[in-house]
Amino acid sequence: MKAQTLLLSPTATPLLRLPGPTKRREVQVFSSWPLTDRIRQHWRVNWKSHLGTVVLAAVVLISVQTWQTRDVPGGPAPDFVLTLVQPDGTSTQSTLHAWRARHPGQPVALHFWADWCPICRTEENSISRLTTDWPVLTVAMQSGPAVDVARVMRQRQLPWNTTVDERGTVMHRYGFKGVPAFVVIDAHGRLRTPSMGYTTEIGMRLRLWWASLTSLLDSQGMAVAG
Template sequence: MNIDRLRRWPGRWLTSLRQNWKSHLGTLLMFLLLYAGIHAWQTRSVPSGVAPTFSAPAAGPQAGSGTIDFASWRASHPGQAVALHFWADWCPICRTEENSVSRISRDWPVLSVAMQSGDAARVQGVLSRRQLDWHTAIDADGQIAKRFGLASVPALVVVDSHGQIRFAEVGYTSEIGMRLRLWWAQTF
């Protein structure tokens, strides 16, 4: 009898939702306002306008050059929106995003920034162990993240083709969310 009740539950719940959808609008609105408030608080220090530039030690495919210069890297992708993905090797949410970032980097220019994860050799080891083929700037002391107004990871900053910061997200961002933000920055 309990199994039959469990089988009927989704149908009852959906029927109730259809019949009482107006009563759920307040809950949805409250959720959206709470989400917007948390997002605004998390990104309150992110500068608007032109993205800060930086040079940092490198890891990943470009590690042979020793350093990576953000302005030069961005200039090597003319007319394209680019993403900066701030992450740390000790961050479990960052690990959850790894596959999404790898897939995004096949279609869009992505520069990852390893925040407070050690020196270039250590980060290179992490990238190799996790089989991540990311162009990575090393932010050993967190100063690059601070210039972007970020205090936690993971974070995604989308910079348009004119060098303007268009989006900043802190916390988990879905792959579709990353793609839509890059597309929006590229298109509009």
């Protein structure tokens, strides 16, 4: 039998499939490589199949989100009366339009949640961090009157701007079928990038950043046109 060369370099792609005992030696050499080298080798050989999996997962996720938010209206965000909850359990009346006026030129976010929703609990820290950088109005859906909502917020130490949606009418007006839900209102008052179900913090931030960027581009385009 002719002698066959075994590739020992961990960065080289084996070109020969050696028969018999020699093939076993090739597998043993590959398994002895450091973990990072094995991962790199695996991705080098199988990157096309992994890319296809990622693309398929992204398509499925976008399709699901599109279907879940199919009833969210396009265009201007519907205005509604706010029952803003105070830390002591009292409440004040306002409107979404008036609340947005406190943040001129900025996109704002609406976060729909409920005290009995387990997925909403997993988003609480993300929302709390988000409120330090962006205007966020949370909507407590079917979570009781203002006193109950204020108590939950004190217990969970949630420093949020919150309005009470005791019967879920605001949520349904915005076209959402469940909680949690998240939607951005851009600087021109238009609804952007709605999502329902768990949303990552980076996903929320990217939605607000994108709304800020597109609003700025729209404003510059209108200025040039004028």
